[in-house]
Amino acid sequence: MNNYADNPSAAILIIGNEILSGRTLDTNTQTISKSLGDFGITVFETRTVPDDKQAIIEATVALSKKYDYLFTTGGIGPTHDDITSLAISEAFGVAYSRNEVIYDVLCKFYESRGEAMNKAREKMAFIPEGSFLIQNEVSKVPGFAINNVYCLAGVPDIMKSMLDFVIPLLKHGRVVKSLTHTVMIGESKIAERFEALQNKYKAVDMGSYPFVKNGIHGTSLVLRSSDYEALDKAFLELTSVII
Amino acid sequence: MNNYADNPSAAILIIGNEILSGRTLDTNTQTISKSLGDFGITVFETRTVPDDKQAIIEATVALSKKYDYLFTTGGIGPTHDDITSLAISEAFGVAYSRNEVIYDVLCKFYESRGEAMNKAREKMAFIPEGSFLIQNEVSKVPGFAINNVYCLAGVPDIMKSMLDFVIPLLKHGRVVKSLTHTVMIGESKIAERFEALQNKYKAVDMGSYPFVKNGIHGTSLVLRSSDYEALDKAFLELTSVII
Numbered sequence: 001m002n003n004y005a006d007n008p009s010a011a012i013l014i015i016g017n018e019i020l021s022g023r024t025l026d027t028n029t030q031t032i033s034k035s036l037g038d039f040g041i042t043v044f045e046t047r048t049v050p051d052d053k054q055a056i057i058e059a060t061v062a063l064s065k066k067y068d069y070l071f072t073t074g075g076i077g078p079t080h081d082d083i084t085s086l087a088i089s090e091a092f093g094v095a096y097s098r099n100e101v102i103y104d105v106l107c108k109f110y111e112s113r114g115e116a117m118n119k120a121r122e123k124m125a126f127i128p129e130g131s132f133l134i135q136n137e138v139s140k141v142p143g144f145a146i147n148n149v150y151c152l153a154g155v156p157d158i159m160k161s162m163l164d165f166v167i168p169l170l171k172h173g174r175v176v177k178s179l180t181h182t183v184m185i186g187e188s189k190i191a192e193r194f195e196a197l198q199n200k201y202k203a204v205d206m207g208s209y210p211f212v213k214n215g216i217h218g219t220s221l222v223l224r225s226s227d228y229e230a231l232d233k234a235f236l237e238l239t240s241v242i243i
Numbered sequence: 244m245n246n247y248a249d250n251p252s253a254a255i256l257i258i259g260n261e262i263l264s265g266r267t268l269d270t271n272t273q274t275i276s277k278s279l280g281d282f283g284i285t286v287f288e289t290r291t292v293p294d295d296k297q298a299i300i301e302a303t304v305a306l307s308k309k310y311d312y313l314f315t316t317g318g319i320g321p322t323h324d325d326i327t328s329l330a331i332s333e334a335f336g337v338a339y340s341r342n343e344v345i346y347d348v349l350c351k352f353y354e355s356r357g358e359a360m361n362k363a364r365e366k367m368a369f370i371p372e373g374s375f376l377i378q379n380e381v382s383k384v385p386g387f388a389i390n391n392v393y394c395l396a397g398v399p400d401i402m403k404s405m406l407d408f409v410i411p412l413l414k415h416g417r418v419v420k421s422l423t424h425t426v427m428i429g430e431s432k433i434a435e436r437f438e439a440l441q442n443k444y445k446a447v448d449m450g451s452y453p454f455v456k457n458g459i460h461g462t463s464l465v466l467r468s469s470d471y472e473a474l475d476k477a478f479l480e481l482t483s484v485i486i
Contacts, residue, residue: 017467018452019272020276020288021467022274022276022277022286024273027268029265029291030262030268031265032265033265034265035265037265043263043265045290045298046289046291048272048288048290078431078434079434079437079438079451080438080441080449080451118435121431176264187321188320188321188361188364188367191366192361192362192363194322195322205260206323207261207294208320208322208324224260
């Protein structure tokens with residue numbers, strides 16, 4: 001991953017016991033990685049931690065220091081196991097306090113449905129002091145950003161809507177383009193030629209992904225680069241030497 | 244996640260650019276978490292890193308120190324981007340050397356198909372010196388384990404077969420059972436009663452997972468514990484107070 005080292009870097013922190021127990025398959029990582037990639041922001045690391053305040057704080061501090069952006073998902077709802085806002089407040093040493101903009105939105109929303117405010121609903125207005133609000137088109141409750149950390153919902157469609165709101169506000173890089181050459185040859189037969197090509201085109205990242213289809217071994221050879229000229233040249237050569 | 248603190252702990256390290264770029268959806272995390280959970284081994288953290296030697300070494304050292312077991316997936320094939328074996332060797336300061344048992348298996352396998360050994364195929368026999376071999380039913384090439392780190396293939400069916408080989412060899416814990424109560428009520432309406440229940444039954448982990456079905460808000464209330472008596476009591480009370 002050297003040829004796009006100048007691009008903004010990002011990490012993803014998935015928060016939730018349901019991912020670690022295997023109850024829920026995490027698809028947010030793929031959605032975020034793809035979406036950021038479309039704007040030249042490169043994801044270098046992801047972590048998943050339980051709904052445990054200390055674990056969230058440690059991962060947040062480590063990842064926000066190491067990368068330009070950190071995206072978290074999960075733990076910003078109204079129930080007792082939603083502790084992301086509190087943990088992020090403590091991670092940055094700022095107050096965990098009621099945001100009056102969110103509180104007003106919530107009050108009006110529940111009033112319009114003839115429902116009362118309660119402690120759990122009010123909890124959703126508590127975020128780290130000084131945060132920037134992240135709107136979404138799906139639910140009434142915004143996410144928030146503080147420093148370089150963007151805290152999104154865990155529910156995939158709400159998460160995606162928040163991500164779409166955030167991405168235009170970030171620094172973009174040069175998009176890494178990808179070209180795939182798929183052959184019905186096992187990878188151990190083509191590995192040496194593929195490595196020689198990698199050594200020739202240092203500006204292109206080359207990955208080999210084996211699969212089996214109808215009992216026959218095949219390989220997807222994936223070339224990725226933000227240097228489009230080098231990418232095209234390398235791909236042309238790849239498709240002529242490995243057929 | 245306190246009520247099963249005595250169970251063996253585990254972490255998962257997913258290795259591969261294809262996951263971080265969003266090209267491939269990682270399903271190995273869910274498979275490993277579920278399988279370990281069935282034997283009372285609790286996954287507390289997962290990370291994904293690129294095919295970058297230094298990144299693999301750092302994550303391996305950190306996670307293998309912190310948890311009883313570390314499972315890695317990916318990067319043990321024949322191509323130049325497969326660097327897990329080398330990285331793990333360096334992480335533990337042992338030689339990266341040819342394992343003669345694997346080498347013989349490979350020689351016989353390719354001979355039986357009338358094919359020649361080559362450098363890429365030989366590479367698959369190079370593992371950290373002193374490793375224990377992890378068999379699988381799908382491909383000829385074993386994974387390996389060194390210290391408390393178990394290195395599995397990235398291809399899901401090969402990974403699963405290796406995991407099934409490894410699990411009987413590990414220390415097992417008390418299985419965490421899970422009971423789910425699903426109601427068509429938004430979570431902010433039931434959060435206070437749910438939290439009161441959590442405070443009453445400390446030995447049970449209670450999680451709330453909202454969803455929308457046909458435009459109506461619902462919530463899955465998930466209770467998890469290795470204390471089955473407490474779990475049953477808590478669930479009985481839950482289903483009588485939140486209907």
